Amino acid sequence: MTKSKPIVRPSKEEYKLLHDYIVLPYVLAVLERDKKHLQGVSFKFPHLYEYWLNQKMETVTKDLANTRRAMRRIGMYVYQEDQTDKGLELKYKYHKYHYNMGWLYSILRANVEKKMKEYLV
Numbered sequence: 471m472t473k474s475k476p477i478v479r480p481s482k483e484e485y486k487l488l489h490d491y492i493v494l495p496y497v498l499a500v501l502e503r504d505k506k507h508l509q510g511v512s513f514k515f516p517h518l519y520e521y522w523l524n525q526k527m528e529t530v531t532k533d534l535a536n537t538r539r540a541m542r543r544i545g546m547y548v549y550q551e552d553q554t555d556k557g558l559e560l561k562y563k564y565h566k567y568h569y570n571m572g573w574l575y576s577i578l579r580a581n582v583e584k585k586m587k588e589y590l591v
Contacts, residue, residue: 478565480546487541488562489581491548492573494534496582497589501527526589 480488505523513519541547550561557574573581 477567480564484544484546484564487537487544487546488548488571490533490537490585491541492558492560492578493581493585494530494537496578497585498527498530498534500582500586501530530589 501523505520505527508516508519508523544564546562546564548560548562552559557572558578559570559572562569562571
């Protein structure tokens with residue numbers, strides 16, 4: 471009788487990469503939306519707020535690139551991402567195994583807000 475190989479599951483750190491892969495594009499979209507809304511508001515120094523938002527957006531973009539690079543390095547990639555009426559569903563591959571993951575929009579929103587707080591502080 472031959473022993474089968476155990477299924478390889480991502481570690482906590484690797485799940486964090488997947489989490490960031492999902493959340494960071496939404497953080498970037500929110501910052502871009504806020505930047506557009508900022509143009510219609512009168513501030514004393516609007517260029518400073520725009521500069522600050524641009525810096526945050528640049529940081530998020532770099533973190534997203536690093537996340538994708540780290541995912542490639544460990545053999546994890548998302549090959550399907552669908553938005554349903556209930557939430558976000560994605561399929562990803564890790565060490566030759568295929569996995570499904572789903573997030574309700576309320577969970578996604580809470581995670582985006584939490585991640586934005588990390589960047590805005």
